[in-house]
Amino acid sequence: MAKIILLGIPAHGHTNPTLPVVKELVTRGHQVLCYNGEEMRAKIERAGGEFRVYPDTVPNTEQVARSLHTIIDATLMLIDMTQLLTPYMMEELRREQPDLIIYDSTCAWGYLTARTLGIPSICLITTFVLEGSDGAIPFGAIARHLFHAILHLPKIIRWKRWMNQTYGKEIAGGITEFGDLNIVFTSREFQPPNHRIDEIFRFVGPSINPATRQENFPFERLNDQSIIYISLGTVHSVQTNFYTKVFEAFRDYPAQFVLSMGQFTDIETLGTIPTNFIVRNSVPQLAILERASAFITHGGMNSIHEGLYYGVPQVVVPQQMEQLMNGIQVKRQGAGVLIGDKYPYGNVTIDQLQQALTQVMNTASYRQNAERIGKTLREAGGFHHAVDEIEALWRS
Numbered sequence: 001m002a003k004i005i006l007l008g009i010p011a012h013g014h015t016n017p018t019l020p021v022v023k024e025l026v027t028r029g030h031q032v033l034c035y036n037g038e039e040m041r042a043k044i045e046r047a048g049g050e051f052r053v054y055p056d057t058v059p060n061t062e063q064v065a066r067s068l069h070t071i072i073d074a075t076l077m078l079i080d081m082t083q084l085l086t087p088y089m090m091e092e093l094r095r096e097q098p099d100l101i102i103y104d105s106t107c108a109w110g111y112l113t114a115r116t117l118g119i120p121s122i123c124l125i126t127t128f129v130l131e132g133s134d135g136a137i138p139f140g141a142i143a144r145h146l147f148h149a150i151l152h153l154p155k156i157i158r159w160k161r162w163m164n165q166t167y168g169k170e171i172a173g174g175i176t177e178f179g180d181l182n183i184v185f186t187s188r189e190f191q192p193p194n195h196r197i198d199e200i201f202r203f204v205g206p207s208i209n210p211a212t213r214q215e216n217f218p219f220e221r222l223n224d225q226s227i228i229y230i231s232l233g234t235v236h237s238v239q240t241n242f243y244t245k246v247f248e249a250f251r252d253y254p255a256q257f258v259l260s261m262g263q264f265t266d267i268e269t270l271g272t273i274p275t276n277f278i279v280r281n282s283v284p285q286l287a288i289l290e291r292a293s294a295f296i297t298h299g300g301m302n303s304i305h306e307g308l309y310y311g312v313p314q315v316v317v318p319q320q321m322e323q324l325m326n327g328i329q330v331k332r333q334g335a336g337v338l339i340g341d342k343y344p345y346g347n348v349t350i351d352q353l354q355q356a357l358t359q360v361m362n363t364a365s366y367r368q369n370a371e372r373i374g375k376t377l378r379e380a381g382g383f384h385h386a387v388d389e390i391e392a393l394w395r396s
């Protein structure tokens with residue numbers, strides 16, 4: 001059986017899709033050593049992975065969450081992590097001698113170490129394949145991103161130079177580097193058109209297994225009204241202003257609302273909660289979506305996929321550029337509406353919220369299109385397909 005090292009990043013959105021894959025690999029008899037931040041230990045161990053902690057100077061989930069707010073902050077954080085973790089992992093890998101390295105696409109220390117040591121590598125892509133997806137991101141958003149990046153160009157150039165000098169140009173590659181095999185957690189139909197995709201990419205759809213999630217929830221409080229689920233995910237969730245707006249918008253709306261306000265929001269700051277709302281720091285999202293009539297979401301990649309997987313039409317309120325791009329895909333496919341899509345994103349009025357939800361709830365095509373995309377996501381095979389591909393590479 002294979003000995004596999006999986007390199008992750010301490011962010012729930014990146015770690016969650018890997019859990020069913022880990023569980024399935026372990027079920028099929030493989031040994032999976034998962035390197036990540038301490039806060040990911042419990043969920044990884046529950047999935048059956050052998051947890052290995054990164055050095056404690058690696059940012060924690062809250063710091064990672066803050067850096068992921070903008071692409072440039074995320075880039076700067078990943079540069080620091082690469083410089084710390086590449087030499088560290090090189091030592092670990094020399095000692096552990098794995099058969100395969102699987103790494104999250106944000107972890108440059110994955111391909112740098114794999115290529116240097118000549119170990120087959122698999123990149124897990126929990127977003128769309130962006131490089132080569134021309135037109136998926138509006139031009140204005142790209143221009144703004146480049147403008148912010150200019151200030152930090154010297155640091156980015158120093159980093160590239162360091163990679164080239166330390167590991168050689170061949171190994172360091174460009175800005176985005178893929179593995180020998182690349183597993184993308186969406187369907188080919190939902191991925192924006194992309195000329196970069198070739199035979200080393202496999203589209204497996206979202207990796208969904210409710211058994212790898214464990215949140216308590218008062219299911220007995222749900223009645224037979226429609227359920228509307230609201231979440232801004234785990235990174236951008238401290239948005240008191242947004243939550244008080246949805247209370248105002250929907251306190252008289254004839255449905256039951258479930259609001260996940262994130263780990264870092266204090267419920268005391270939200271004032272009086274309307275009686276048709278259940279508010280929690282975290283909820284079992286898959287189990288709620290299975291029952292939901294609509295999903296008001298920030299458009300995180302996992303959230304939109306999970307919603308579509310269960311055929312749930314969406315109101316997407318993006319909080320940053322990647323989510324804007326995801327929201328554009330949902331809108332293009334007719335599976336939902338996009339609001340708050342003007343920079344700096346996420347600004348919506350009570351009126352817009354009410355109109356968007358009413359439109360999604362009262363127009364059958366949104367659910368039909370969500371179900372159509374959901375079917376492609378299910379048929380892509382999920383974590384079973386991902387593990388089949390991993391095993392095929394290992395055997396080759």
Ligand code: UDP
Nearest residue numbers: 013233234235260282283285300301302303
């Ligand atoms: N999630 C959850 N319970 C919650 C909120 C979120 O289980 O109350 C999960 C959700 O199912 C998804 C992940 O956290 O798998 C959020 O990832 P996403 O990519 O949507 O957003 P991010 O948190 O990375 O912005």
